[in-house]
Amino acid sequence: MTEQASAVTADELNAFFEQGFAGVGARPLVTLAERGRLVLSLRADAGHLRPGGYISGPTQMAMADHAAYAALFTVTGIVPMALTSNLNINFLRPCIGEAVLAEAEVLKAGRVSAVMEVSLRAEGAEKPSAHAVVTYVMPKG
Amino acid sequence: MTEQASAVTADELNAFFEQGFAGVGARPLVTLAERGRLVLSLRADAGHLRPGGYISGPTQMAMADHAAYAALFTVTGIVPMALTSNLNINFLRPCIGEAVLAEAEVLKAGRVSAVMEVSLRAEGAEKPSAHAVVTYVMPKG
Amino acid sequence: MTEQASAVTADELNAFFEQGFAGVGARPLVTLAERGRLVLSLRADAGHLRPGGYISGPTQMAMADHAAYAALFTVTGIVPMALTSNLNINFLRPCIGEAVLAEAEVLKAGRVSAVMEVSLRAEGAEKPSAHAVVTYVMPKG
Amino acid sequence: MTEQASAVTADELNAFFEQGFAGVGARPLVTLAERGRLVLSLRADAGHLRPGGYISGPTQMAMADHAAYAALFTVTGIVPMALTSNLNINFLRPCIGEAVLAEAEVLKAGRVSAVMEVSLRAEGAEKPSAHAVVTYVMPKG
Numbered sequence: 001m002t003e004q005a006s007a008v009t010a011d012e013l014n015a016f017f018e019q020g021f022a023g024v025g026a027r028p029l030v031t032l033a034e035r036g037r038l039v040l041s042l043r044a045d046a047g048h049l050r051p052g053g054y055i056s057g058p059t060q061m062a063m064a065d066h067a068a069y070a071a072l073f074t075v076t077g078i079v080p081m082a083l084t085s086n087l088n089i090n091f092l093r094p095c096i097g098e099a100v101l102a103e104a105e106v107l108k109a110g111r112v113s114a115v116m117e118v119s120l121r122a123e124g125a126e127k128p129s130a131h132a133v134v135t136y137v138m139p140k141g
Numbered sequence: 142m143t144e145q146a147s148a149v150t151a152d153e154l155n156a157f158f159e160q161g162f163a164g165v166g167a168r169p170l171v172t173l174a175e176r177g178r179l180v181l182s183l184r185a186d187a188g189h190l191r192p193g194g195y196i197s198g199p200t201q202m203a204m205a206d207h208a209a210y211a212a213l214f215t216v217t218g219i220v221p222m223a224l225t226s227n228l229n230i231n232f233l234r235p236c237i238g239e240a241v242l243a244e245a246e247v248l249k250a251g252r253v254s255a256v257m258e259v260s261l262r263a264e265g266a267e268k269p270s271a272h273a274v275v276t277y278v279m280p281k282g
Numbered sequence: 283m284t285e286q287a288s289a290v291t292a293d294e295l296n297a298f299f300e301q302g303f304a305g306v307g308a309r310p311l312v313t314l315a316e317r318g319r320l321v322l323s324l325r326a327d328a329g330h331l332r333p334g335g336y337i338s339g340p341t342q343m344a345m346a347d348h349a350a351y352a353a354l355f356t357v358t359g360i361v362p363m364a365l366t367s368n369l370n371i372n373f374l375r376p377c378i379g380e381a382v383l384a385e386a387e388v389l390k391a392g393r394v395s396a397v398m399e400v401s402l403r404a405e406g407a408e409k410p411s412a413h414a415v416v417t418y419v420m421p422k423g
Numbered sequence: 424m425t426e427q428a429s430a431v432t433a434d435e436l437n438a439f440f441e442q443g444f445a446g447v448g449a450r451p452l453v454t455l456a457e458r459g460r461l462v463l464s465l466r467a468d469a470g471h472l473r474p475g476g477y478i479s480g481p482t483q484m485a486m487a488d489h490a491a492y493a494a495l496f497t498v499t500g501i502v503p504m505a506l507t508s509n510l511n512i513n514f515l516r517p518c519i520g521e522a523v524l525a526e527a528e529v530l531k532a533g534r535v536s537a538v539m540e541v542s543l544r545a546e547g548a549e550k551p552s553a554h555a556v557v558t559y560v561m562p563k564g
Contacts, residue, residue, distance in 0.1 A: 020192075051161075057206055057225045062199035084198045085395065086368050086417060088229045088511040090538050090556055092531040107554055108515040112394060112419065113367065115513050117554065131530055131540065133513055133556060135368060137394065226536065227509050227558060229370040231397050231415055233390040248413055249374040253535060253560065254508065256372050258413065272389055272399065274372055274415060276509065278535065302474075333443075339507045340485035347480055366480045370511040 006035045006074040013038075013070050016078055028066055028102075036106040038071040041123070043099045055095040060120050060130045063102040064089055068116035068134035071104035076114075081139035085113065088133050095129030097122030113137045147176045147215040154179075154211050157219055169207055169243075177247040179212040182264070184240045196236040201261050201271045204243040205230055209257035209275035212245035217255075222280035226254065229274050236270030238263030254278045288317045288356040295320075295352050298360055310348055310384075318388040320353040323405070325381045337377040342402050342412045345384040346371055350398035350416035353386035358396075363421035367395065370415050377411030379404030395419045429458045429497040436461075436493050439501055451486060451525075453493055459529040461494040464546070466522045478518040483543050483553045486525040487512055491539035491557035494527035499537075504562040508536065511556050518552030520545030536560050 008016075010033040017027065032039040040063060042048070048059040065084055072082060100122055107115045113135055120130040149157075151174040158168065173180040181204060183189070189200040206225055213223060241263055248256040254276055261271040290298075292315040299309065314321040322345060324330070330341040347366055354364060382404055389397040395417055402412040431439075433456040440450065455462040463486060465471070471482040488507055495505060527541045536558055543553040 057228075058199065058203035061202045061206070061228065065198055065202070084232055086229075086231050086513075087198075087202065088227075088370060088556065090227050090509075090530070090558065091225055092538060107513070107551065115515060115554070128530065131538070131556065133511065133554065135513065227372075229415065229511060231368075231389070231417065233397060248372070248410065256374060256413070269389065272397070272415065274370065274413065276372065339488055339510070340481065343484045343488070343510065344481035347484070366514055368511075368513050369480075369484065370509070372509050373507055 004035050006033045007077040008073050009033055012078070013073060017070075020080070028063060030070055033070075033074050035074050036071070038067060038074055038104050040067040040070060040102045040104070041099055044097070053096050055097065055100045055122060055129070057091060060091070060095060060100065061087065061089055061132070063100060063120060064118040064130070064132035065134060067102035067104040067118050068132075068136065071106050071116050072109060072114050072136055075106050075109040079138065082114070082136045084134060085137045086135040089130055090132070091130045093127060093129050095120065095122045095125075097124055099123035100129070111138065145176050147174045148218040149214050150174060153219070154214060158211075161221070169204060171211055174211075174215050176215050177212070179208060179215055179245050181208040181211060181243045181245070182240055185238070194237050196238065196241045196263060196270070198232060201232070201236060201241065202228065202230055202273070204241060204261060205259040205271070205273035206275060208243035208245040208259050209273075209277065212247050212257050213250060213255050213277055216247050216250040220279065223255070223277045225275060226278045227276040230271055231273070232271045234268060234270050236261065236263045236266075238265055240264035241270075248274075252279065286317050288315045289359040290355050291315055294360070295355060299352075302362070310345060312352055315352075315356050317356050318353070320349060320356055320386050322349040322352060322384045322386070323381055326379070335378050337379065337382045337404060337411070339373060342373070342377060342382065343369065343371055343414070345382060345402060346400040346412070346414035347416060349384035349386040349400050350414075350418065353388050353398050354391060354396050354418055357388050357391040361420065364396070364418045366416060367419045368417040371412055372414070373412045375409060375411050377402065377404045377407075379406055381405035382411075393420065427458050429456045430500040431496050432456055435501070436496060440493075443503070451489055456493075456497050458497050459494070461490060461497055461527050463490040463493060463525045463527070464522055467520070476519050478520065478523045478545060478552070480514060483514070483518060483523065484510065484512055484555070486523060486543060487541040487553070487555035488557060490525035490527040490541050491555075491559065494529050494539050495532060495537050495559055498529050498532040502561065505537070505559045507557060508560045509558040512553055513555075514553045516550060516552050518543065518545045518548075520547055522546035523552070534561065
């Protein structure tokens with residue numbers, strides 16, 4: 001799925017996300033954007049961690065949702081009003097590390113909806129900590 | 142499922158959550174704890190909102206996960222090492238309001254795992270904004 | 283949600299399903315159809331059972347899908363080309379009995395998609411054997 | 424994950440499934456069994472099809488469940504009493520063909536539970552018709 005270029009570059013995606021959301025702490029950054037595939041990276045801070053250095057479930061769910069959204073744009077271009085309709089996540093192993101990576105792949109990008117698969121992994125870990133499948137619905141028209 | 146008393150009171154749950162997590166901003170509060178059923182409430186702040194006053198998907202997912210965890214304790218007592226293994230959420234309608242409520246019901250509390258159903262709704266809204274089903278695994282022994 | 287009449291009666295639904303599908307063995311029957319709520323019942327035969335008299339996972343998944351489809355019609359009228367886009371099912375307890383019931387409730391029936399919640403239970407059992415949430419997409423136009 | 428041999432061969436798996444289940448019509452057959460990865464194939468008959476030659480949703484769900492079960496055994500050996508606890512499936516495209524293939528990959532095989540990812544595709548189709556993630560719980564002891 002990589003022969004055609006991504007509809008947006010990693011820099012364009014990072015610029016879009018920077019102006020749109022004014023959250024606290026570290027922002028996730030797109031480190032790779034190919035057509036249909038994207039990697040998002042987040043440096044974990046205190047708000048993302050549970051005692052013992054575990055990157056929390058909610059942090060991983062938010063990463064999965066964000067990575068799916070950004071991955072969709074590598075196929076469709078930036079569509080801000082695309083909205084999550086379904087997210088299913090399985091937590092497989094503890095996620096322990098200073099950063100967490102989300103690798104998202106577009107399974108389908110249709111006129112009405114799109115489905116992305118996301119594998120989450122602590123930076124440096126060999127196996128994924130979680131696996132999610134996320135459905136987005138496209139805005140009308 | 143309400144004839145037997147809850148294994149913990151709302152006050153006990155709120156005290157447990159206060160000492161355990163040092164997050165930023167408003168904490169969710171347990172406003173009702175019956176055996177097998179619990180209501181969690183969060184006053185939304187800037188970090189929880191998207192432009193237009195929408196309470197974000199990740200905020201609702203974190204609420205669903207937290208409410209399921211707390212609801213489980215109304216049956217088992219407080220089991221800190223119970224861990225989320227699966228979360229499935231469907232977003233049904235925009236969630237617009239100053240606070241969001243999560244009503245969780247225990248579908249099953251077994252020796253190995255437990256399954257909770259959570260309905261999320263903006264305070265004052267008639268219909269739910271999202272619906273989740275969350276599976277927790279119990280610690281060994 | 284029951285004050286307005288169902289868009290179709292149980293008899294109309296059973297007639298529709300009888301002419302549409304030519305499967306083998308017993309067909310599920312709609313035993314209750316209210317607006318937004320429906321009960322589907324299936325008498326289990328050999329093809330539905332595993333050794334020990336357990337009603338199989340695939341039988342329960344098919345029942346959940348069918349009950350969700352029929353429940354949707356109590357709100358929209360019969361829309362044959364509605365298609366399942368997502369199904370999530372949690373198996374809670376063994377399903378042992380001569381018949382299995384699926385009680386479906388419509389969480390949302392929109393122009394583009396609909397979400398139904400389904401509780402499955404062996405006939406005579408006090409607690410559900412499985413719980414599913416099913417999303418259907420509506421045909422265009 | 425293919426360097427170590429599969430704990431069971433395709434022939435052993437097919438022999439196990441033949442003696443265990445007395446269903447009607449064609450049985451799915453394991454066509455590839457590597458450690459952590461398996462392909463299951465089903466020749467569709469009338470009971471699996473909807474008008475227009477579409478392989479039905481329930482057929483694909485049953486294939487996903489069966490493929491996940493068999494794939495798990497390539498890592499653990501045959502464990503008949505492993506039971507499905509959760510199945511999540513997204514239907515991506517129509518499934519039209521004379522046979523349907525399910526390719527399953529083991530994401531995690533733990534002492535308590537295992538998670539498999541399954542991609543379903545009509546024979547000859549370039550893109551998947553459905554994608555599922557299935558959790559099995561291991562029997563005690």
